[in-house]
Amino acid sequence: MSDDVTARSGPTVEFLARLGAEVRRRRKDAALTVQQLADAAGVSRRMLTQIELGQANPSLVTVDKLAGALATDFVSLTRDTRPGALAVNAPGTGAGVWSSVAGSSGVLQAATGRQPAAELWEWTLMPGDRYQADPDPAGSEELFLVVDGALTLDVDGLAPVTVETGGSARLASDRRYAYANTGPVPTRFVRVVHLGA
Template sequence: MNSIQSQIAENLKNIRKLRGYSYDQLAQITGVSKGMLSQIEKGESSPTVNTLWKIANGLQVSFSSLVEEKEPTVSVVRLSEKTAVTENNELLQVYPYFPFDSSKKFEIYFMEIMPGCVHTSDRHHGSVEEYVLVCDGEATVVIQEVEYVMKKGDSMRFEATQTHTYANFTDRKTSCYLLIYYA
């Protein structure tokens, strides 16, 4: 069985079981025979594009959800393999670790704030929360003119619907993780 055929088989089986459909029910809503559906799930048949569209439409899922590979259950992100987005003459370096995924509603960054850096972030639109976890050094976070000094091991959460500032007023680099949650 080729990899696309096995991927379709796995995806169809997972969707069918998740929704609790029997082959009879699936055949009724898709217009594809239960014998063909069973063969597809077992990897014994390579469905045509037309058949896949019938299945996708009947299940009300995207075509790609039947053919795409699932994300691995383990993802390792190495800082050495990431490229930073920089600002303020590289005094602020932001490494995207886990980009936004609409099904998870968050994204995670690793951020390095060099000595002397003051970075003001515009407010985010919608219902957005930021979580900051300081790994090393000391960060000053300013929200509505109130300064919060965060040291190694400290963390905070705030609604990011207002302008906020990250600063490093020390003489050594500060590193932290930043999680942005879109409620």
């Protein structure tokens, strides 16, 4: 994958709009000014304003900082996690958190309402595409089930491992890691994330 593809990859427009609206709603509910929340999260006032308007492309680290300053978590800013015995999401309503110009995508489909949350993701990686992740909190793990194609997991300090269709894997994600599709067909996989406390 070229650096050009990497530079233009990121959250979808729908995700940015949903995130901005939820950050603004929670900031107002907490009776915080834009400057107060920006200071608490360690981001600039201008960046926070752009996020609330759905015009910024914040890193997932920035979203985590905002969530922490609002006494919530990433999932709660992007998905409905109200308590209840059953929550069903209609097809096509997942939060498109990441996409690339190659056509790859990472969609947050559901999450538990308890903390720390477990997250259910659906991913598609097009041939030659790659997603580079920053380390998650200590104790975090991810589970993978490859539905189509082959998924290469490239983890710092380890040799890359390829998981074939029907295969599964567990990854301690508190280090730098990447997902890659080095094959000729799209790779589809399901990912469950359990963040450490």
